[in-house]
Amino acid sequence: MAQSPAHGSDHHDHHAAGHHDPQDIKLLGFWIFLVTDVILFSTLFATFIVLRNNTNGFEGGADLFNMTGVIAETFLLLTSSFTSGLAVLAMHQNKVKPMIIWLVITGLLGAGFLALELTEFVELVHEGATLQTSAFWSAFFTLVGTHGVHVTIGIGWMISIIIQIVRRGLNADTKGKVTVFSLYWHFLDAVWIFLLSIVYLMEVM
């Protein structure tokens, strides 16, 4: 993954002295950023695991989770990961239009995921489960919410990338952006798999 698309950059000729390919550097930087994000989520997961039994006498996840919704969310997010992969494939073949279409579909799936997640949150709040209810629910909303915020930022970021590609076309710079974005999106997908198993499935089982 690390060295896939960035080569063949049109900047190359200017870097004879340093041999530093800017896209390569950005990609490494982004991988390291993802490491920090992994730590960030791990800390939240650890917090959740520590507090999972501290329901303060209120109902826990097993009683209130709506698994149908959660499975639908999972389906949407996994599919969007796949479509973002298709966008990258199209990019490698320099097919601008299909790439944009796949990106838009990715974004729409992500938005659908968010809508379902918000509905889930609203339902929980109606049942009386809020940040203030108990340590369990504080940890739940913070962990799942942080993932949701990541997805939201991802969608906003993708919109900006699409606009830039429409304006400037595909070049080393915009290609790098799409690559990095798709990395981010796959990462969110992976985090969701952990969320699904540790937060939802282990709670319900």
Place this chain on the structure above:
Amino acid sequence: MSKKRRSLVRAAFSAVTLVLTMLLLSGCGNYMVLDPKGPIADKQLDLIIITTLLCSIIIVPVLIITFVIVWRYRASNKKADYKPEWAHNNLLETIWWGIPIVIIAILAIITIRYTHELEPSKALASDQDEVVVQAVSLNWKWLFLYPEEGIATVNTVTIPEGKQVRFELTADSPMNSFWVPELGGQIYAMSGMSMALYLQADEPGKYFGTGANFTGEHFANMTFDVNAVSQDDYDKWVSEAKSSPEQLTAEGYEKLSEPSEKEEPKLFASFPEGMYDQIVTKYMHEGAELHQHGSAQAGESDNGKQTAEANSEEPSSTHSGH
């Protein structure tokens, strides 16, 4: 080095040496931790001395070598060797990886042994009977409950000498730490849990006790006396306390637990039964199990910090069976 500079250096050196000597002479042995009055503090001091000696095996030569090297290889000393390319020597490097490893290994073994031996929740001698004192950190005073005698005190504790005392610690305030340096090391007092700390005084005396973990504005006033007295005097003290005019009621506790700047020592002839457990479980919802930490049985188990639930099979019986 010019003459002036050298005299500056010399002056500085003598100043530091002078201060250090003064400090050391100003009373070795008077320092509480170095002057233990009970078996726990005694063993802890042994451990401190062992550690210091073991460390000195490395520290002292290093300090000497530093001085010698810096002095001998100063640029103005033209007689000294100069080997600018010499930068590697397997034997030497093996030595200074090896010696610290050996010393730390010895220290680690000693530490592991002592850590189990001095586990604060372990009774000193399991066949001997004990006095139980429950200490509650409040803002900003210590409340002591004697469950067997049924009396309570504020900012003062009286214990019989030569007998092990099981302190049970909790807080109805931010986390504090219970420390009587002459008798032994400290343990945290935390809201929602009960911690055990065994201490014993070998001779009668008045010992300094203090809260050691910051709990807010007037934390500095959270000191208390520990009076170690003979068994007879202790019995006398208990009966006097029982006839003291004041009683600690539930409302009285509410009032006492409100923040106050400084509290004088007080005696209460009685306190409501089960008060300590109520304080420990204050923030728990109904039907929850008591988070118990460091009980004699749990002390040896390796159950981590957040997994207090693991040993909550024992129901709220923090001090049953005494």
Place this chain on the structure above:
Amino acid sequence: MLENIKEFASEFFVTGDPLIYGADVSIVLATLGIVFVLTYFKKWGWLWRNWITTVDHKKIGIMYILAAIVMLFRGGVDAVMMRTQLAFPDLNFLEPEHYNQIFTTHGVVMIFFMAMPLMFGLFNIVVPLQIGARDVAFPYLNSLSFWLFFAGAMLFNLSFVIGGSPDAGWLAYPPLSGSQFNPGVGQNFYIWGIQISGIGSLASGINFIVTILKMRAPGMTMMKMPMFTWSVFAASTTIIFAFPILTITLLLLFMDRFFGAHFFTLDGGGNPMMYINLIWMWGHPEVYIVVLPAFGVFSETVATFARKRLFGYASMVFAMVIISIISFFTWAHHFFTMGSGANVNAFFAVTTMIIAIPTGVKIFNWLFTMYKGRITFPTPMMWTIAFIPAFVVGGMTGVMLSVAPADFQFHNSYFLIAHFHQVLIGGVVFGYFAGLYYWWPKMFGFKLNEYLGKWAFWLWNIGFYVCFMPQYLVGLDGMTRRISVFSDPNWVGLNVVSTIGAYIMGLAFLFQVAQIGYSIFRHEKDTTGDIWDARTLEWSMPSPAPEYNFAVIPQVHGRDEWWEEKERRRRGEKPWQLGPIEPIHMPKNSAIPAIMAICWFVLGFGLVFHWLWMAIPGLIGVFICLYARSFSAHKAEYYIPVEEIERTEATLRGGAV
């Protein structure tokens, strides 16, 4: 209406203490003075173009260091005030409430806003020059890191005059720091001041890892990197693993305080012990984050001033890597007294002791670098040598503290205070001073006055021992930290001595300020670029370095590349064959980092006071800045033409080389 405003103002501004009013007046006067000077000398444009919008690592480094020195002053004033109170506890120089705020801000300022920026300052100035690079990997992000640090520091310091300072200790243990026991805004300033600057630190960590991995000059393999760069790499790696934990811990504390969540509360099933674990999972590696670069500095100075290769290079690298890994497995030694059981305590005791091994090895390697060397003693070397006894003794007390059952007697006492000040001042501060004196000529093109520097050095060292040795003893005598009054007469003498030491260190700091001031006006310009006859690449160029650093990127052959090159020249061999000068690709200045930092400041300030009308625009501003950057980044580059480089080089080198 007027009543409402009055009431608001008395809540909003900190009132009632003459010290605060004094501070208010001096802040206003200083601000007016700066504005006046800038306007009178028409320097606003200069400030904007050359500093605020700069993406040059050397200038960013200078700004970090300047800010760190100001913060050292602030933290030092806090320390002197505390010591004054403790020397005369009955005079009530400080009320307990005020004292509690001051020890809290002292700790926070010294770690987050003094040690960290001083460290990043040195990273910035040295690393690209040392590895033969034109800048860091992400110059724009670098500028953003600085401005986030700056915004965080300003937000935190604002609490002194607006709203009230935090008072729950430098690590803000809940429940004391939760809204139940601490309803004021001080703790919110703590959270957001640190959070904002912490994001900057995290970004710097990423930046320097990529810089070191990707930007080294050709020929410089990892095992040919200068030791300071290795230490930066080790510290940055530790940063990226540790700082996200801090981010989350502060976020959770914020959730508790702002939304009434139950992570660390007493009620609702919260778990305050979890906070203590989390904050030390960051906090312990943090100590090594700040000390590893100091080790790096010593490795450079000791080789330079002993005029000898660094002894045991591979050992040094290995030791540093081991230290940064093990630093993640020792956190519980900060609370052996929590009663986690003998096995847990034994585990963390042993991991802590293990760290002493590689640290000891480093000391031996420095000593044997000096062995058979030719040691000279300018100020950077004096700090290096003073470090060894200070750190060795501090390390020994550290090993003593690591013995869990003995720690029950040391914990939270002045013994602990003396220990960590000894390693943090003796290790980190001495190290950064050594680095500052060593690289100062590279930054500004002249040496700091040695005479005043030696005065400062001796006063610092004398003050340091006079201050902290008595604290070991008073700790053994049962004195706990964070108390503003005490009644034990045995403690008085030791506390007075300690206070005298603190004042001596304060005086030493004034000598350093005088030294800098004097040297700016009276100095000899360094024309060689290599004032110490040093060993690594940063000394192969003029001082201060031109904006593009290297006109031609050198080819590296060995660890002490510049030294070997000089040796070759001394032997009359052919010097470096550098390629021809080519146009240099440079990043353009950008105003976005500073503007984004202002938006973060607004966001943080709004959240401190629970003013969403202020926080939300701040947040929107942050996103607008992100967008603006994303859309303009590809245009933010330019080339310096060959003729200009040749002209600059000719002027700087004066035809000397």
